[in-house]
Amino acid sequence: MADEGKNSYLGLRRYIVIILCAAAAIPLGLIGGTIYYQYRNSISERVTTQLTSIVREHKEAIEKFLQEVTSAMRVVTQLKTLNDLRNRDVLQKVFDSLQREYDHAFEDLGVIDAQGNHLAYIGPYDLLGKNYRGAAWFKETMEKEVFISDVFLGFRQVPHFIAAVKKGKGREAWILRATINAARFSSLVENVRLGRTGEAFIVSSEGFYQTQSRIGNRIMERAPPGSFDLTDFAGVKFWEVMGKNGRKVLRAKTWMKNGHWLLIVQQDDDDAFSELYATRNRAIAVFIFGALVIGMVTFLTTRLLVRKIERIDREKNILDEQLIQSSKLASIGELSAGIAHEINNPLAIIGEEAGWMQDLLRRPGLKELEGIGEFRDSLREICQQAGRCREITHKLLSFARKMESVVKDVELNRLIEEVVSMREREASLNNIKFVKNYQKDLPLIYSDPSLLRQVFLNLINNAIDALQKGGEIKIETVLDGENPVEVKIGDTGVGIPRENLKKIFDPFFTTKAPGKGTGLGLSICHGIMEKLGGRISVTSQVGEGTVFTVYLPREH
Amino acid sequence: MPIPRILIVDDEERFRTTLGKRLTERELDVVTVGSGIEAIDEVKHRLYDVIILDIKMPGLDGIETLAEIKKINSVIEVILLTGHASVDSAVEGMRLGAYDYVLKPCDIEQLLERINGAYEVKAARDERIRQAEIRKLIDRSPT
Numbered sequence: 001m002a003d004e005g006k007n008s009y010l011g012l013r014r015y016i017v018i019i020l021c022a023a024a025a026i027p028l029g030l031i032g033g034t035i036y037y038q039y040r041n042s043i044s045e046r047v048t049t050q051l052t053s054i055v056r057e058h059k060e061a062i063e064k065f066l067q068e069v070t071s072a073m074r075v076v077t078q079l080k081t082l083n084d085l086r087n088r089d090v091l092q093k094v095f096d097s098l099q100r101e102y103d104h105a106f107e108d109l110g111v112i113d114a115q116g117n118h119l120a121y122i123g124p125y126d127l128l129g130k131n132y133r134g135a136a137w138f139k140e141t142m143e144k145e146v147f148i149s150d151v152f153l154g155f156r157q158v159p160h161f162i163a164a165v166k167k168g169k170g171r172e173a174w175i176l177r178a179t180i181n182a183a184r185f186s187s188l189v190e191n192v193r194l195g196r197t198g199e200a201f202i203v204s205s206e207g208f209y210q211t212q213s214r215i216g217n218r219i220m221e222r223a224p225p226g227s228f229d230l231t232d233f234a235g236v237k238f239w240e241v242m243g244k245n246g247r248k249v250l251r252a253k254t255w256m257k258n259g260h261w262l263l264i265v266q267q268d269d270d271d272a273f274s275e276l277y278a279t280r281n282r283a284i285a286v287f288i289f290g291a292l293v294i295g296m297v298t299f300l301t302t303r304l305l306v307r308k309i310e311r312i313d314r315e316k317n318i319l320d321e322q323l324i325q326s327s328k329l330a331s332i333g334e335l336s337a338g339i340a341h342e343i344n345n346p347l348a349i350i351g352e353e354a355g356w357m358q359d360l361l362r363r364p365g366l367k368e369l370e371g372i373g374e375f376r377d378s379l380r381e382i383c384q385q386a387g388r389c390r391e392i393t394h395k396l397l398s399f400a401r402k403m404e405s406v407v408k409d410v411e412l413n414r415l416i417e418e419v420v421s422m423r424e425r426e427a428s429l430n431n432i433k434f435v436k437n438y439q440k441d442l443p444l445i446y447s448d449p450s451l452l453r454q455v456f457l458n459l460i461n462n463a464i465d466a467l468q469k470g471g472e473i474k475i476e477t478v479l480d481g482e483n484p485v486e487v488k489i490g491d492t493g494v495g496i497p498r499e500n501l502k503k504i505f506d507p508f509f510t511t512k513a514p515g516k517g518t519g520l521g522l523s524i525c526h527g528i529m530e531k532l533g534g535r536i537s538v539t540s541q542v543g544e545g546t547v548f549t550v551y552l553p554r555e556h
Numbered sequence: 557m558p559i560p561r562i563l564i565v566d567d568e569e570r571f572r573t574t575l576g577k578r579l580t581e582r583e584l585d586v587v588t589v590g591s592g593i594e595a596i597d598e599v600k601h602r603l604y605d606v607i608i609l610d611i612k613m614p615g616l617d618g619i620e621t622l623a624e625i626k627k628i629n630s631v632i633e634v635i636l637l638t639g640h641a642s643v644d645s646a647v648e649g650m651r652l653g654a655y656d657y658v659l660k661p662c663d664i665e666q667l668l669e670r671i672n673g674a675y676e677v678k679a680a681r682d683e684r685i686r687q688a689e690i691r692k693l694i695d696r697s698p699t
Contacts, residue, residue: 340639341639344639344660344661345568345571345660347661348568348571348660348661348662349568349570349571349574350661351661351662352570352571352574352575352578352661352664353570353574355574355578355664356574356577356578356581359577359578359581386661387663390661394659397639
């Protein structure tokens with residue numbers, strides 16, 4: 001029973017904890033999730049914009065560089081004639097000033113006639129006299145006047161590319177050709193630094209790397225097919241791919257040089273979003289901490305709450321028990337009053353008949369009858385027993401009776417002293433001592449003095465009976481704060497066994513020998529206290545004594 | 557010393573007759589009846605000093621009977637017989653002029669005491685009434 005109760009409290013506690021935690025955690029999670037999503041979106045937008053703008057800027061810079069190189073070369077062809085440039089010194093001067101202007105981006109500089117003959121050359125290689133008539137770049141330059149090649153290795157086995165401009169027409173036409181160091185050109189894009197993993201590189205439309213990439217690709221290396229989308233498009237494209245190591249990579253790309261080169265700027269997802277992820281981790285930590293705090297507070301609050309409920313339940317149970325006790329007493333009272341009343345009439349007749357017989361026996365003629373003594377004895381016994389029955393019925397009736405009480409101010413200490421003095425003399429004959437400890441300045445209480453007298457007399461009589469021969473009866477009045485006034489009547493007698501303690505207020509319960517007590521005294525006391533708005537309680541230890549405490553309300 | 561005339565009113569036939577016999581044995585002039593109606597009838601026709609009246613009776617109960625009797629003859633003293641549960645009505649009865657009440661079942665000695673008390677009160681009052689009447693007669697007589 002107790003276990004079952006405990007389980008139900010545990011269940012209640014679990015239930016409340018779960019509900020409260022959920023109520024706190026769900027909104028917290030929703031808010032956190034929403035904020036995270038929004039933040040992620042804004043960061044993602046920022047990353048996209050960043051990559052896109054880098055791509056744009058670099059495309060511009062590279063195209064500008066290429067354009068400058070070609071226009072510089074064109075200026076050279078405008079200023080110098082073919083004959084000028086065939087002079088090695090002049091060509092050397094031009095080469096030097098170009099180098100100065102373009103930070104040694106040029107490897108060499110040569111002049112080629114319309115037939116493809118290399119007429120003049122400044123550079124580290126011996127290319128004079130070589131004929132380029134069959135070379136693709138030669139044909140294209142002759143057609144388009146300006147040409148910039150892809151990066152290639154050529155004879156030298158060093159990545160480079162060619163810029164060439166054509167001057168003149170038909171057979172008079174000639175070409176100024178420069179080789180540009182690919183590595184130097186590369187640095188234009190390689191310098192792009194974006195976070196930890198951000199980089200830029202160029203891929204040709206055939207899928208060859210035109211610049212080094214920081215992830216380890218070398219110039220002229222061929223990208224694995226399918227790693228870049230090499231279809232033609234306008235503007236800047238942004239997309240996400242799975243990198244080699246399983247990481248997400250964000251890429252922005254654009255075509256340049258008339259669709260020959262694809263400029264790509266890329267960054268690892270976790271690098272681009274590193275700030276977001278750091279914030280996310282912090283938020284998760286805060287969330288976990290918050291959840292812990294909420295959980296703890298919930299747990300503690302719930303424990304407090306459930307304990308309170310437990311206590312209230314316990315008090316309610318005690319109250320219920322008291323209520324059951326009083327209603328039991330009330331119904332027993334009614335029942336016994338009914339019975340007592342019905343028994344009263346036959347009892348009266350028995351008494352009268354026996355009395356009449358006693359009267360008859362006093363008549364002169366009957367006085368000499370044989371065995372008259374025993375006859376008379378029997379009649380006396382009948383009368384006596386009828387008298388006892390009468391006493392019982394009268395007590396029963398007074399237990400149940402609704403008497404009109406006379407309620408007035410009562411000086412409790414004086415009333416008790418009155419009752420005590422009634423019994424003190426007789427008790428002292430049995431070697432019983434009264435120890436009195438009255439609280440001073442006890443307020444007047446509003447009650448029925450005759451009923452109170454009956455209660456105290458009863459309790460003192462019980463105490464005397466419990467002591468039999470010798471002992472102490474302790475009478476005490478207690479006033480404690482706003483609590484009811486307490487009157488304690490304790491004895492140092494035999495005590496009441498546990499199993500009897502619950503029954504002592506029941507009518508007819510007595511441990512006295514038959515004929516010595518009716519078992520109504522305490523139940524009457526209980527009824528009286530109920531009526532007066534107070535209560536009575538008992539504590540007892542076998543062998544040590546019993547204390548009855550009467551609680552009296554003090555308000556009017 | 558005149559013998560007090562007693563009327564016992566109780567619906568328990570055996571109780572009233574036995575009580576009647578016992579009181580007769582103690583040299584009282586006793587008549588017993590079994591209901592309020594009979595009691596009123598009796599009081600109308602004969603003189604009684606003390607009436608012992610049970611409160612709980614079928615038909616006319618003790619208190620109603622008491623009121624009727626007091627209307628007919630206010631000098632009769634009435635002792636109410638009651639069970640404990642009807643002490644309130646006994647008190648009500650005393651307010652209506654009953655001399656006292658006795659709890660049932662009653663002790664014969666106790667009852668006798670009350671009867672004597674009631675009779676003395678009545679006798680003394682009767683005596684005073686008699687004296688007053690004598691004085692009235694003397695006052696009225698020509699001197």
